[in-house]
Amino acid sequence: MRKFTALYLSILGMLLFQSCKTTKSIEKTETEVKMLKALEWQEANPIQAQSPTDWTNGAYYTGVAKAHQSTGNREFLTALIDMGQRNNWQPWERYYHADDLVITYPYLYLVTIGVKEVDLKPTEKIIEEHLYKPHAWKEGEREMEKILWWWCDALFMAPPALTLYAELEDNQKYLDEMHKYYMETYNLLYDKEEHLFARDNRFLWKGEDSDKKEENGKKIFWSRGNGWVLGGLALILENMPKNYEHRPFYVNLYKEMAAKIKEIQPASGLWHTSLLSPESYDHGEVSGSGFFTFALAWGINNGLLDKAEYSPVVNKTWKGLQAAQQESGKVGWVQNIGAEPKPATKDSWQNYGTGAFLLAGSEMLKLK
Template identity: 60%
Template sequence: MKNSFIAVLVLLILSGCNDSKDDSSLKINVFNDAQIKNSMIKALEWQEAHPIFAIHPTDWTNGAYYTGVARAHKTTKNMMYMAALKNQAVHNDWKPFKRLHHADDIAISYSYLYVAINEKRRGFADLEPTKNFLDAHLYEDNSWKAGTNRSKEDKTILWWWCDALFMAPPVINLYAKHTEQPKYLDAMHEYYMETYNRLYDKDERLFARDMRFVWNGSKVDRKEPNDKKVFWSRGNGWVIGGLALLLDDMPEDYEHREFYVNLYKEMAGRILEIQPSDGLWRTSLLSPESYDHGEVSGSGFHTFALAWGINNGLLDKKHIPAVKKAWKAMAACQHDDGRVGWVQNIGAFPEPASKDSYQNFGTGAFLLAGSEILKLQ
């Protein structure tokens, strides 16, 4: 993959995250279209040259990364993104990962569907593995659906953790649109509502990551040192980023669309309220002092979703300065070689990051954000 990319001229960009004191770096216009596009391509090139995944090339980490690549191509039409998408799809034989009743393992199919929709050659894309996975995932019985898979996370529904709302619903929605089969969208809504009813905190307008973090009166397994509820930045980024993807492809006349619009607006308003002054959200949304530094993966998904909302008329343009502040801070977290730093490692709750910590899903979040920042007026 690395050898297949042509060389591009690069501009100097900010390095580090909130630790660059060089006055010359402050003169760079990170909102110039050419600068944004260049930053995105550098991120792509670095990630393609340094592949990383948690379990397998088709796992959720690459699913999130290549969703960002797909959206970057949708906005820029730069064929370097499409080359990366096609190469990984062919290499993976167009297959999702193997756990048929786990939302994480279908996330990679968003990129397959995007290629299929945009590829003019008949027969190039093979969506049969995606169809087989979705049919099993949505319509076959399993222990989660039966409510018998008990554990301390209370895994008694199909999508028992909030991250799942990014991994599966946008894929199902896009598949329903591409194949003109609304039954898949109806099934998606059924399982989405199970997760919403269990994990969404209507008072805080945020999602608990899973049942370990849901308060039941005064009793909760986990809380922050300041006695606030635990709301993980990336976990909520998964949800609101997934909502933007959902609404982008969901039919305007879908009977349940208003639910998703209202949920998006509620979450977007809360995310904006708690944005730190430097632009980047902390890993713990209600206890920013726990790890008092910006984190890029959660912030990237928030920035993508908020910019998307402004670009599509769901958020007022008065929020543009907040979104631009977030992108400026994210740009400062990209290293000169293209690597995106300050990404919290794989986890399920707030933990620290560092200048040199990276993950492919962090690159995906960066590309998602850039894809909408480019359209921000």
Template identity: 60%
Template sequence: MNKTILSLFAIVLLFNCSTAQKATEVKDIDKAQVKAAMEKALEWQEAHPIFAIAPTDWTAGAYYVGVARAHKATKNMMYMAALKNQAYWNNWQTYKRLHHADDVAISYSYIYIDRNEKRRNFVDLEPTKKFLDAHLYEDDSWKSGKNPGKEGKDILWWWCDALFMAPPVLNLYAKHTEQPKYLEEMHKFYMQTYNKLYDEEEQLFARDMRFVWQGKDKDSKEPNGKKVFWSRGNGWVIAGLALILDDMSEDYEHRPFYEKLYKEMAAKMLAIQPEDGLWRTSLLSPESYNHGEVSGSGFHTFALAWGINNGLVDKKHTSAVKKAWNAIAKCQHEDGRVGWVQNIGAFPEPASADSWQNFGTGAFLMAGSEILKLD
């Protein structure tokens, strides 16, 4: 081999190494661009309202949690205006199913407004109190445990999504009203869900009892033999944990449980993050739908960034979180719409560039709110 060929071979190797490094290189965060992307997402979503059942349902609740967190991070009054506008038109109401955790998620935004509103008697939290009192203290068919069915409906929060919908509201309401009894009830029901749905081996939550590993039920595993763990389902849980810990007193007796659970799930999400930054809808079978999904990824990114910002996740993982945000940001359309959001469901399914939901925008805003705080 002559010197010319050797030289060319060396150049090719150098080129391949440099391009490989660029392929995995983590782009720095431009916080001005993050703010601009968040504002565009809000503007587009406000101009294109959507909800599953009613303006006070869980989809709106999750979206306006994102709006509240965006306001908390930026103090931009456009977010507060959106919060107050929806609360006014909702007349501060929850949705009507008093024993269903989904239907109080909207109250997180109401409580947040009250904690930041200087005018007295502007916010009406009486509908929230009515819901919480009925939810916690009245009997219902789920609490009775008589008809669990295949999904395991024998506890109040029988599906993992519920851990985002009600516990952060109860936790914040207890703090805001200085009534710890609501926090104690939250912990009691949280433990019921944890004990049924948390897989200690995988450090992930099954969506409901249909997906608890039994080894015989075909619904309990993926084609690759792995257990079924839904990205957004676990996103609901870990994002809810970050919200809970953010508002929970440092000296609350059960706080160590929530910190431990958060750290376990955070470590798992970091360990299974795909190379391109976006988690797949099926966490342990990414090949089932080999494309990233934004709602689950948004919630994971929010929670992990929150952990770094609050000392529960080592800062060495900052690059992984930046990678996730950069990948999420690429899923936003030029007009502000956030794409690649799996539609309403209860297990891993595909998404597309054009699929969107308001809770996907909420996850996007939540992720951006903590990305802005990274060093």
């Protein structure tokens, strides 16, 4: 009888194990399907951007690159190659502006996987000029432009591409230069009490009498702005050598911000556009939440964050992100282009919101 019971329990355990594996497999398949639908809708509905190589497209196609990296699905790869060929592998025109470098990240990604069609000469040119060519911004001639990366979004737009380029070139000088400019932004905009970034120097806290504060008296911290930073940190750390002397700084900053973002997650799952005043706009927002989900899931998958502590956070947010996707594949609840907390609606969308959705999905697929 005992042998029968043991055999029964063993078979039951195997069935339950297989059932869990099957459930996980189904969930991953569904995630990839949702990502493909988001891609297909976005490709069929290109945004009227300033340029096909501007930052909105750069952020979107960075999401497409990571989606391909996670899935190996040819549809993502085709979209990347088609985009690069349409653009003649060019960045946008402002060598001094971090926003115009982000489109080079998907170009660089394609080189890492051996795509021969890529012409990296325009990427090499803008990186050299961005880092080493003089410009008024670097000399502090205008009030806001005291440093090269004077707004926190820039920490997604340039540093990940520079880090990937440094890895491809096997040349630490690009990392060192990236770190120099990153520290300028950190020292200007990072709030060491709140472990969040001000969007730019207009939002630096000037005490209780500041005209830049929420109605509840809290400092203004923009969700997508901090999403840019935390998502950018994950991309930087992915390609930064483990023995790089300044890597501990980025790991510590990543963990500090991750802990804060976890602490202030709303019960509904999606972060609101104003992080410390969620009541200001009483709904979740997809672009910031997508970047946070990507970054936190990346940390779990790469051993920087405790799985038991952070998995419930990303699982809850991923449910919210999926709920924001319409049957057509369109991803709604995306705050429009801006530089501070503003509302969104179920029908508001932007290509960078789709990019954030794809980034989130790319890491959620890897969760065990």
